[in-house]
Structures are given as structure tokens and as C-alpha cells.
Amino acid sequence: MEAPLEDELLAGVLARIEGDKLAASESALTFLSSIEPAELLKCVFPDSLVTVSESGRDLGKFSVTVEFAHRHHQPCVLLHAQSQGAINDSPCGTTVTAYLTTDLEVLEEDFHEYIKLEDHSLDRRCHMVLHDGQMVIDKVTTVGGETTKESICYPMSALKGLVTEGSNFLLMRLIALRKRVPENMTFISFNHGLHIIHNTFSKLGLKQLEVGGETVEVFGLERIVDSVEDSPTTWQCYFLADGHLASRLQ
Numbered sequence: 428m429e430a431p432l433e434d435e436l437l438a439g440v441l442a443r444i445e446g447d448k449l450a451a452s453e454s455a456l457t458f459l460s461s462i463e464p465a466e467l468l469k470c471v472f473p474d475s476l477v478t479v480s481e482s483g484r485d486l487g488k489f490s491v492t493v494e495f496a497h498r499h500h501q502p503c504v505l506l507h508a509q510s511q512g513a514i515n516d517s518p519c520g521t522t523v524t525a526y527l528t529t530d531l532e533v534l535e536e537d538f539h540e541y542i543k544l545e546d547h548s549l550d551r552r553c554h555m556v557l558h559d560g561q562m563v564i565d566k567v568t569t570v571g572g573e574t575t576k577e578s579i580c581y582p583m584s585a586l587k588g589l590v591t592e593g594s595n596f597l598l599m600r601l602i603a604l605r606k607r608v609p610e611n612m613t614f615i616s617f618n619h620g621l622h623i624i625h626n627t628f629s630k631l632g633l634k635q636l637e638v639g640g641e642t643v644e645v646f647g648l649e650r651i652v653d654s655v656e657d658s659p660t661t662w663q664c665y666f667l668a669d670g671h672l673a674s675r676l677q
Contacts, residue, residue: 449623451588454609459530459588462601467504467529470600471495474672478512487512487520489675491596498526498534506593518543525593533557536593547571551619555591562586564621579621590614590626599648602628603666606646616652624653636665638673645673 475490489510496505504527511520519542526534538553550569555562563580590598595616602608608630616626631647638645645665652660665673 449615449625451615452611452613454611455588455614458602458609458612462530464529466601466604469604470597470670471504472671476672476675478510491672493597493600496526501534503527503534504529504597506597508593508596514542517545521592523593525591527594527597531590531594531598533562533589533591533594536591538592557583560584562589564617566621577621581623585623586615588614590616595626595650599628599650599664600666600670602648603646603664604670608648618652618655620655622655624655626653627651631663631665634665636673638667643667643673 471493473490473492475488477485478487478489479485487510489508491506491508493504493506496503498505506525506527507523509520509522511518513519519540521538521540523536523538525536528534533555535556536554539551541550542548548569548571551566552568553564553566555564557563560583561580562583564578566577568575568577598614608628612628614626614628615623618624627650629649629651631649633644633646635642636645637643645667647663647665650662650664654660660677663674663676665675667673
């Protein structure tokens with residue numbers, strides 16, 4: 428007798444989780460559980476940067492807004508981030524909208540990224556939503572004229588310490604306002620294949636940076652996202668004392 432389709436899907440997800448065998452560190456989980464409402468209040472503001480090349484040429488812009496909102500009558504934090512620019516003169520960009528709880532658990536998130544090449548454009552969309560104790564994820568990828576779809580759901584018990592593209596921005600603001608990073612600050616995230624990977628934050632320290640013709644002290648934070656297939660991706664971000672972003676380098 429064949430097993431029901433639901434059992435097959437669940438078995439596949441459990442096998443995938445067992446294969447990943449990755450978890451967030453205790454210091455990361457402790458950080459999330461220690462977030463206070465007063466800290467979140469200091470994070471509610473818009474921010475923006477101009478995107479420039481290594482030679483200093485303007486390529487686009489980056490912006491992020493954080494505000495308190497309601498989703499299905501539930502109080503939450505709404506984050507919207509957008510970047511637009513160009514890689515070798517090919518237009519590219521990302522947009523993310525996330526509804527988060529006060530401890531940065533994702534209620535719902537939409538992520539979209541694209542790069543428009545003459546003969547090989549890429550468009551990737553991912554939607555995740557918390558439903559009945561599971562994170563349901565749908566991804567649609569279009570490369571050239573070919574579209575592929577993938578769906579998966581993870582039990583939230585396997586996603587403790589999850590940091591997504593959306594919650595990452597708010598997490599970095601909170602860390603920057605505290606101006607300290609606990610040792611072994613490792614969360615979990617999803618890669619493009621929707622596998623669980625590690626997402627680690629470390630302190631770069633304080634340095635002087637020229638902002639708007641004025642020299643100010645900024646706090647540095649490095650984020651490293653592991654990859655199964657490629658080299659890790661690294662971001663280095665520097666923040667002003669009030670949590671505003673002064674620079675962001677990938």
C-alpha cells in the first residue's frame with residue numbers, strides 16, 4: 428500500500444533537515460530572546476545609501492525602512508528593503524518585504540532579485556509564510572526563458588535562530604546599537620537551493636569614516652553567509668552611533 432503524498436513530502440523534508448544538520452549557536456539564540464521593546468523602538472527609521480563602484484562611479488541606491496504594523500490583526504514589525512544598481516552595466520536589484528515578530532521570527536516575507544543581461548537574464552522570487560507551526564516556502568526562478576518552481580516546508584522546531592534576508596537588516600541594527608557582538612554569533616539561513624546554511628556575525632570594531640564631509644566614529648560588523656556550492660558571501664557594514672548605516676560593502 429502506497430504512503431499518502433503528505434507522508435512522502437514530510438519524509439523528504441525530514442531527510443533534508445537531517446542532511447543539513449546545522450543549528451544556530453547558543454549565543455545567537457540568547458541574543459534573539461534578549462531583544463527589548465525599547466531597543467526595537469530605536470530601530471524604527473528609514474535609511475538609504477548611494478551605491479558606487481570601486482572607482483567611485485554611482486551605480487544605484489539602497490534603502491531600508493522599518494516601522495510597526497499589524498498583520499492579520501497581530502502587532503509586528505514591517506521591514507522593506509530595496510537596492511538598485513548595475514553589474515558591468517547590466518541592471519540588477521533586490522527587493523524584500525518582511526513581517527517580523529518582536530524577536531525577529533518571520534511571519535511572512537517576499538524576496539525578489541534580478542539581473543538583466545542581454546542573453547541570460549535571471550529573475551528569482553521567494554515567498555515564505557509561517558502557517559500552523561511550519562515555514563512554507565515557494566520559489567520561482569526564471570533563467571532566460573526557462574522557469575522552475577520549488578516548494579518546501581520546514582517545521583519551526585528545525586528553524587530556531589533563523590535569519591532571513593529581511594530580518595537580517597533589523598538584526599544588524601540591533602547589534603550596532605549595542606556595539607557588541609557575542610562570540611560565536613552564528614544563526615541559520617536559507618541558500619538559493621532552500622537548504623539550511625550558517626550565517627555568522629562578527630565585530631570589526633570602531634574606526635573613523637568621512638560622512639558628508641565630516642569625520643565620525645562608526646561601528647563595524649561583518650556578516651558571512653556560507654554556501655554549499657560556492658565560496659561564502661561576505662558583507663562589511665559600518666553604522667553610526669544612532670544605528671544609521673554609514674557604509675555597506677559586499
